[in-house]
Amino acid sequence: MDVISVIRTKRDRGRLSDEQIDWVIDAYTKGQVADEQMSALAMAILLNGMDRAEIARWTAAMIASGERMDFSSLPRPTADKHSTGGVGDKITLPLAPLVAACGAAVPQLSGRGLGHTGGTLDKLESIPGWRALLSNDEMMGVLRDVGAVICAAGDGLAPADKKLYALRDVTGTVEAIPLIASSIMSKKIAEGTGSLVLDVKVGSGAFMKNREDAAELARTMVGLGTDHGVKTVALLTDMSTPLGLTAGNALEVRESVEVLAGGGPADVVELTLALAREMLDAAGLKDADPAKALRDGSAMDHWRRMISAQGGDPDATLPVAREQHVVTASASGVLTGLDAYAVGVAAWRLGAGRARKEDPVQAGAGIEMHAKPGDSVTAGQPLLTLHTDTPERFDYALQALEGGVTISPSGTEFKPQPIVLERIA
Numbered sequence: 374m375d376v377i378s379v380i381r382t383k384r385d386r387g388r389l390s391d392e393q394i395d396w397v398i399d400a401y402t403k404g405q406v407a408d409e410q411m412s413a414l415a416m417a418i419l420l421n422g423m424d425r426a427e428i429a430r431w432t433a434a435m436i437a438s439g440e441r442m443d444f445s446s447l448p449r450p451t452a453d454k455h456s457t458g459g460v461g462d463k464i465t466l467p468l469a470p471l472v473a474a475c476g477a478a479v480p481q482l483s484g485r486g487l488g489h490t491g492g493t494l495d496k497l498e499s500i501p502g503w504r505a506l507l508s509n510d511e512m513m514g515v516l517r518d519v520g521a522v523i524c525a526a527g528d529g530l531a532p533a534d535k536k537l538y539a540l541r542d543v544t545g546t547v548e549a550i551p552l553i554a555s556s557i558m559s560k561k562i563a564e565g566t567g568s569l570v571l572d573v574k575v576g577s578g579a580f581m582k583n584r585e586d587a588a589e590l591a592r593t594m595v596g597l598g599t600d601h602g603v604k605t606v607a608l609l610t611d612m613s614t615p616l617g618l619t620a621g622n623a624l625e626v627r628e629s630v631e632v633l634a635g636g637g638p639a640d641v642v643e644l645t646l647a648l649a650r651e652m653l654d655a656a657g658l659k660d661a662d663p664a665k666a667l668r669d670g671s672a673m674d675h676w677r678r679m680i681s682a683q684g685g686d687p688d689a690t691l692p693v694a695r696e697q698h699v700v701t702a703s704a705s706g707v708l709t710g711l712d713a714y715a716v717g718v719a720a721w722r723l724g725a726g727r728a729r730k731e732d733p734v735q736a737g738a739g740i741e742m743h744a745k746p747g748d749s750v751t752a753g754q755p756l757l758t759l760h761t762d763t764p765e766r767f768d769y770a771l772q773a774l775e776g777g778v779t780i781s782p783s784g785t786e787f788k789p790q791p792i793v794l795e796r797i798a
């Protein structure tokens with residue numbers, strides 16, 4: 374088998390055979406297919422798609438590229454959630470300890486930023502001392518002791534996805550249903566969770582810009598999970614505007630801690646609770662009350678223990694970027710649009726994300742929002758604060774925000790989107 378014939382098959386809109394898929398994933402994992410060849414194949418898949426059987430085989434090949442984990446020795450049912458990626462999507466941070474506080478074990482293997490979307494590990498790494506890389510034994514230890522762990526997938530778990538994920542991030546090949554579905558589900562199936570809740574984002578800040586594509590992605594992933602014996606449910610959720618009031622690593626950790634303390638923005642709390650209820654339900658813990666666990670401090674207690682168990686100091690001061698720039702409202706009226714993609718790209722340009730796969734991220738970089746769509750604003754009031762260690766990036770970030778903020782005349786009726794748009798099981 375040779376890689377050029379595989380690329381040509383997909384370039385010419387053909388179907389990849391099982392043998393071609395198994396071979397190319399194995400050869401790429403072993404370094405026998407070069408990054409530029411895999412980029413070409415990823416682009417051909419993005420442009421020409423894959424059918425369900427190809428996606429299932431691609432996913433199986435990615436699972437087979439590494440080891441599988443087994444949580445059956447844990448005394449609690451396992452529940453995991455995965456988001457397809459959004460702007461200001463810090464939900465995993467409060468959610469994992471919250472669901473653990475309600476009695477499930479949450480083995481949350483997370484990723485880094487992808488394109489304009491933030492990554493859970495990048496966010497948590499802004500906590501001094503916190504370690505994303507745990508051995509399997511350490512991960513099991515934290516799960517057993519605390520009930521929740523958020524860490525990088527070990528090198529042995531779906532290594533094909535690890536390489537491909539980093540490559541897609543820098544080659545414009547993220548937004549493809551077959552590649553997203555197989556990337557997410559190969560990790561989750563190899564991880565061995567008993568149940569999985571998928572948060573499939575829809576809107577400008579999501580990889581799926583419209584509802585039909587998001588529903589197709591959700592159905593594809595639910596099908597893959599169910600076929601592998603994982604109880605899988607998906608929620609389609611709104612990503613037309615950022616979640617909460619922050620986008621950026623340390624900024625989002627701060628907001629997550631507010632949620633765990635019983636406060637925080639209403640949309641973040643609502644989505645955290647909706648996903649927690651789905652996870653607990655899927656894990657068979659129907660009587661648990663996640664809202665109570667936020668109120669009574671038990672979720673916060675689990676957060677503190679989880680951060681400490683991974684070397685972090687939950688009381689440490691979080692990094693703050695060296696420079697700030699305030700964007701003010703250009704007119705008085707009602708804020709009717711704050712575009713998630715514009716904010717995500719601006720935060721990324723400020724240093725919250727990476728342009729090349731080996732780039733570091735800035736812990737303090739990002740955007741604070743001082744108003745949400747539907748709020749009344751007065752000309753000159755602060756709307757956004759941009760944070761970065763590299764002020765030469767302000768202009769570049771401001772360009773991304775052009776057209777991303779809409780202020781309509783006072784009295785304009787604003788109908789907010791519901792956060793949860795649809796449930797697919």
Ligand code: URA
Nearest residue numbers: 457458552553556557
């Ligand atoms: N999250 C993943 O793990 N993979 C993708 O491809 C997109 C989001």
